[in-house]
Amino acid sequence: MSILLDSPVDALRQYVSFSSVSADQNFAEGVTGAREFACSRLKELGFEVDLISTPIHPIILATRGDPSWPKLVIYGHYDVQPPDPLDLWTTDPFDPVEREGRLYGRGAADNKGPQIVHMAALARVFRDNPDYPLHITYLIEGEEEIGSPSFRGFLEEHKEKLQGDLLLVSDTGSPSPNQLVVTTGLRGLSAMEVKIYGPKQDLHSGVHGGALLNPLQALMQACSSLHDKEGRVTVPGFYDAVRPPEQWERDELDKLPITEDEYAKFLGVPEFFPPPGYSSLEGIRFCPTLEFNGVGGGYQGEGSKTVIPAEAFAKITCRLVPDQKAEDIARKVKQAIIDACPSAVRVEVELKGGGDPYVVIPPGKPGSSGQESDLMKKAFSVAEDCIESNFGTRPIFLREGGSIPIIQDLKELAGLDSLMIGLFTNEDNLHAPDESFHLGIMERAINSFEEFFNQLVRD
Amino acid sequence: MSILLDSPVDALRQYVSFSSVSADQNFAEGVTGAREFACSRLKELGFEVDLISTPIHPIILATRGDPSWPKLVIYGHYDVQPPDPLDLWTTDPFDPVEREGRLYGRGAADNKGPQIVHMAALARVFRDNPDYPLHITYLIEGEEEIGSPSFRGFLEEHKEKLQGDLLLVSDTGSPSPNQLVVTTGLRGLSAMEVKIYGPKQDLHSGVHGGALLNPLQALMQACSSLHDKEGRVTVPGFYDAVRPPEQWERDELDKLPITEDEYAKFLGVPEFFPPPGYSSLEGIRFCPTLEFNGVGGGYQGEGSKTVIPAEAFAKITCRLVPDQKAEDIARKVKQAIIDACPSAVRVEVELKGGGDPYVVIPPGKPGSSGQESDLMKKAFSVAEDCIESNFGTRPIFLREGGSIPIIQDLKELAGLDSLMIGLFTNEDNLHAPDESFHLGIMERAINSFEEFFNQLVRD
Numbered sequence: 001m002s003i004l005l006d007s008p009v010d011a012l013r014q015y016v017s018f019s020s021v022s023a024d025q026n027f028a029e030g031v032t033g034a035r036e037f038a039c040s041r042l043k044e045l046g047f048e049v050d051l052i053s054t055p056i057h058p059i060i061l062a063t064r065g066d067p068s069w070p071k072l073v074i075y076g077h078y079d080v081q082p083p084d085p086l087d088l089w090t091t092d093p094f095d096p097v098e099r100e101g102r103l104y105g106r107g108a109a110d111n112k113g114p115q116i117v118h119m120a121a122l123a124r125v126f127r128d129n130p131d132y133p134l135h136i137t138y139l140i141e142g143e144e145e146i147g148s149p150s151f152r153g154f155l156e157e158h159k160e161k162l163q164g165d166l167l168l169v170s171d172t173g174s175p176s177p178n179q180l181v182v183t184t185g186l187r188g189l190s191a192m193e194v195k196i197y198g199p200k201q202d203l204h205s206g207v208h209g210g211a212l213l214n215p216l217q218a219l220m221q222a223c224s225s226l227h228d229k230e231g232r233v234t235v236p237g238f239y240d241a242v243r244p245p246e247q248w249e250r251d252e253l254d255k256l257p258i259t260e261d262e263y264a265k266f267l268g269v270p271e272f273f274p275p276p277g278y279s280s281l282e283g284i285r286f287c288p289t290l291e292f293n294g295v296g297g298g299y300q301g302e303g304s305k306t307v308i309p310a311e312a313f314a315k316i317t318c319r320l321v322p323d324q325k326a327e328d329i330a331r332k333v334k335q336a337i338i339d340a341c342p343s344a345v346r347v348e349v350e351l352k353g354g355g356d357p358y359v360v361i362p363p364g365k366p367g368s369s370g371q372e373s374d375l376m377k378k379a380f381s382v383a384e385d386c387i388e389s390n391f392g393t394r395p396i397f398l399r400e401g402g403s404i405p406i407i408q409d410l411k412e413l414a415g416l417d418s419l420m421i422g423l424f425t426n427e428d429n430l431h432a433p434d435e436s437f438h439l440g441i442m443e444r445a446i447n448s449f450e451e452f453f454n455q456l457v458r459d
Numbered sequence: 460m461s462i463l464l465d466s467p468v469d470a471l472r473q474y475v476s477f478s479s480v481s482a483d484q485n486f487a488e489g490v491t492g493a494r495e496f497a498c499s500r501l502k503e504l505g506f507e508v509d510l511i512s513t514p515i516h517p518i519i520l521a522t523r524g525d526p527s528w529p530k531l532v533i534y535g536h537y538d539v540q541p542p543d544p545l546d547l548w549t550t551d552p553f554d555p556v557e558r559e560g561r562l563y564g565r566g567a568a569d570n571k572g573p574q575i576v577h578m579a580a581l582a583r584v585f586r587d588n589p590d591y592p593l594h595i596t597y598l599i600e601g602e603e604e605i606g607s608p609s610f611r612g613f614l615e616e617h618k619e620k621l622q623g624d625l626l627l628v629s630d631t632g633s634p635s636p637n638q639l640v641v642t643t644g645l646r647g648l649s650a651m652e653v654k655i656y657g658p659k660q661d662l663h664s665g666v667h668g669g670a671l672l673n674p675l676q677a678l679m680q681a682c683s684s685l686h687d688k689e690g691r692v693t694v695p696g697f698y699d700a701v702r703p704p705e706q707w708e709r710d711e712l713d714k715l716p717i718t719e720d721e722y723a724k725f726l727g728v729p730e731f732f733p734p735p736g737y738s739s740l741e742g743i744r745f746c747p748t749l750e751f752n753g754v755g756g757g758y759q760g761e762g763s764k765t766v767i768p769a770e771a772f773a774k775i776t777c778r779l780v781p782d783q784k785a786e787d788i789a790r791k792v793k794q795a796i797i798d799a800c801p802s803a804v805r806v807e808v809e810l811k812g813g814g815d816p817y818v819v820i821p822p823g824k825p826g827s828s829g830q831e832s833d834l835m836k837k838a839f840s841v842a843e844d845c846i847e848s849n850f851g852t853r854p855i856f857l858r859e860g861g862s863i864p865i866i867q868d869l870k871e872l873a874g875l876d877s878l879m880i881g882l883f884t885n886e887d888n889l890h891a892p893d894e895s896f897h898l899g900i901m902e903r904a905i906n907s908f909e910e911f912f913n914q915l916v917r918d
Contacts, residue, residue: 022762023760023761023762023763023764024760024761024762025761081764082758082760082762082764084758084760085661088660146762146763147763173666187665189665189765191763191765193763198728199726199727199728200726200727200728201547201727201888201891201892202544202890202891202892203726203890203891204861204889204890204891205748205750205752205776205778205890206646206648206778206859206860206861206862207632207743207859207860207861207885207889208726208743208860209743209748209750209778209860210733210734210737210739210742210743210744210746210747210748210778210860211722211726211731211732211733211739211740211742211743212726212728212731212732212739213690213728213732214750214751216751216753216754216773217682217683217686217750217751219679219754220678220679220682220683220751220754221683221686221688223676223679223683224676224679224680224682224683224684225683227676227680229680229801231672263670267658267659267662267667267670267671268658268659268660269657269658269659269671269672269803269804270802270803270804270805271802271803272670272671272803273670273671273672273801273803274669274670275669278669280669280670280671281670283669283670284666284667284668284669284670285669287669288669289664289668289669291664291668291673291676291765291767292673292675292676292679292756292757293664293757293758293763293764293765293766293767293768294675294756294757294758294759294764294766294768295675295678295679295754295755295756295757295771296754296755296756296759297751297753297754297755298751298752298753298754298774299541299543299752299753299774300753300755300759301482301483301541301543302482302483302484303481303482303483303541303605304482304605304606304650304652304752304774304776304811305482305540305541305604305752305753305774305890306540306648306650306750306752306776306890307752307753307890307891308750308752309752309753312754314675315757315758315763315764317664317763317765319664319665319668319669342688342732343729343730344728344729344730344731344732345728345729346729352763400665400666401665401666401667401668401669402663402665402666403665426666429660430663430666431661431662431663431664431764431765431766432660432661432662432663432766433660433661
């Protein structure tokens with residue numbers, strides 16, 4: 001386990017150098033490389049490592065400790081988002097480079113950096129206490145960035161191996177290197193792809209224009225019918241199950257060390273466009289969205305080409321909040337798109353999976369059950385202290401806008417609630433060019449987790 | 460002039476092998492090659508050849524004969540459309556191949572084949588009559604497929620060289636190899652590109668979704684506001700200047716040897732979508748359109764990528780009918796798009812030029828002036844006879860849906876009316892994969908034009 005002890009940054013550099021893009025088969029070698037790297041680190045830490053095969057990318061399942069001990073499960077993912085647009089990267093996304101206290105590369109923050117934090121902390125803990133009395137199950141999947149299509153099947157088959165007292169996750173964000181957030185909710189996700197087919201091939205827009213419906217026109221009419229002018233989703237029933245935020249959640253949000261103005265400047269938008277009745281910072285946490293991630297059809301090159309294209313597509317994802325259900329929303333959006341398409345074109349809507357939203361009420365907060373496991377109660381409390389002692393401030397407890405579709409599945413099928421400690425920030429450019437991980441956070445987080453793991457087993 | 464006499468098909472093969480894509484600078488060599496090939500043929504035919512430089516691709520201007528003779532101008536273009544999508548071509552678009560009586564390659568029909576027809580006919584005429592008593596001006600441009608942006612400037616500077624009695628053009632279509640059309644009108648064109656800018660870079664749709672307006676959503680809402688559900692263009696004033704078709708035009712259309720059913724089958728569409736009140740065959744001739752030629756933004760690759768893109772674009776062209784004006788329509792559409800864009804994104808609409816629609820009433824048809832030049836009167840009459848003697852049927856006189864933006868400019872600035880004899884058919888796949896030219900039409904057309912040129916100078 002020398003690299004995790006000697007230089008966690010070098011370990012991260014190596015991990016990021018594997019181009020583990022799960023969405024694209026051209027990156028198969030990078031996916032395998034990242035998986036093998038993670039397995040090697042776990043073996044060095046004394047874990048027994050299994051690879052569970054799935055229809056796409058295998059899941060790493062590793063265990064250490066006596067089954068009679070309190071049980072902690074740790075989750076991560078070894079896959080990353082596609083790197084394009086490549087020309088907007090300052091340096092090669094898979095040749096990680098350190099600049100001004102950050103390590104740049106695809107996946108440095110999402111999710112390889114936080115994984116190295118956990119592993120490096122455990123390396124110190126195990127060095128000092130080889131018989132560390134917690135049964136730890138490590139779960140690292142390779143399909144998170146494509147919506148974890150194999151995870152639920154895996155879970156149904158192996159859920160007994162994942163029974164435990166708490167799930168530890170660091171795949172969420174914090175507002176700044178000095179203010180961490182413990183994430184108490186994640187939005188769900190419903191993904192789909194719309195394809196509209198018109199003429200059997202691209203046509204000359206002069207010779208044939210006026211006779212037929214342009215698939216791009218049909219696509220844009222169907223897609224734009226899904227929102228009203230104020231940005232509300234108009235799909236029938238879309239908001240039916242949305243649960244409004246609790247007052248303590250709004251209070252915690254007020255502690256965020258960021259103003260709406262700073263946030264607008266960071267995004268570079270002329271103005272915000274939150275759902276009516278919400279601020280921008282509320283919108284991303286408490287409201288569902290229907291977002292177009294990619295739309296295309298017809299001529300994409302330089303200059304002009306006067307065609308009516310044969311087909312057009314839209315890639316859509318909805319972010320969901322409690323108590324929306326991913327399957328229900330997918331079905332409703334699909335039907336709304338089909339209903340909005342005229343019969344002069346042919347429409348296909350392929351559902352691409354997703355996951356339900358997740359929410360956990362921290363032990364002791366208004367509305368908590370009091371029935372939480374001892375490990376869970378202790379973990380939430382100890383985490384606050386260890387973070388304060390290393391970062392100078394106590395963490396804020398907040399829902400966030402992103403999705404980890406399998407967290408709710410783990411709750412539903414294995415009964416696991418999650419302690420999610422956010423280690424990346426907006427400046428890390430997740431899913432975007434020039435992704436990076438803040439090395440100051442990395443160092444303080446390793447210290448925090450070393451304390452956290454040690455205090456967790458003290459009486 | 461041997462290749463034009465010995466093997467017009469070989470001449471066409473050579474001409475097509477030059478990849479003269481005017482829209483894309485990567486094809487600069489092919490553009491130069493095609494231009495030099497055309498110049499060489501004209502020199503062989505005894506023309507004095509000038510190259511007129513423009514901001515993009517030079518214009519070929521060549522003359523032959525005594526300036527005191529009746530003056531014919533012949534127009535063509537040596538540039539072609541981009542070949543993509545390349546994977547849908549059966550063979551290389553720039554390595555022309557003969558299959559089942561057709562020559563396949565980008566530009567084979569649009570416009571290189573028809574040019575070789577004219578030149579091969581003239582080669583025979585000049586061989587038999589070296590002092591052929593017509594002053595011919597050959598005009599071959601290289602920017603037709605990008606909307607002839609330099610042509611009007613060229614015309615304003617050189618219009619005195621283009622004074623004449625008639626313009627001969629073969630850059631229009633006919634319904635079948637046995638039924639040619641003399642085109643009496645062309646739609647105009649207004650081209651523009653819309654760009655919508657949102658956040659300064661692509662964003663994670665979970666972390667930030669709900670705070671801002673997705674540029675794709677804004678683009679699709681703006682674009683889809685330009686048509687109503689029945690397909691009418693909703694831009695204020697768009698239809699104000701549209702002149703309804705004459706009765707004789709509808710009568711000529713009835714002679715077309717194609718049914719709506721056959722046309723739908725040819726296009727491969729489930730049903731037509733003509734403007735309300737028109738059939739599909741009328742729609743492409745008598746009605747203006749607003750067409751999306753290319754739309755894009757966000758992730759275009761395999762699988763999914765959950766981003767909110769920083770920008771999105773739409774390439775739009777309007778086809779115009781008499782008496783719409785290209786500049787007027789461009790201005791109105793641009794304003795409608797800007798008006799439809801919320802202030803939460805930044806919008807740019809770049810006008811890309813175009814041309815006004817053109818219409819000519821054949822001498823003797825209801826509504827003709829009777830003031831046409833002798834050469835024009837003779838040409839329309841002789842053309843009918845020569846076509847009938849080679850194709851077995853008299854041509855139909857019809858407006859068509861395509862645009863040759865400079866035909867109206869030549870009318871306006873040089874006073875030239877056009878005789879447009881269509882030599883390509885729908886099966887030629889113009890602007891699409893597997894473009895080809897029908898070699899049977901080619902042979903009969905060369906014979907027709909040989910007769911036409913000879914009869915044109917007989918008393």
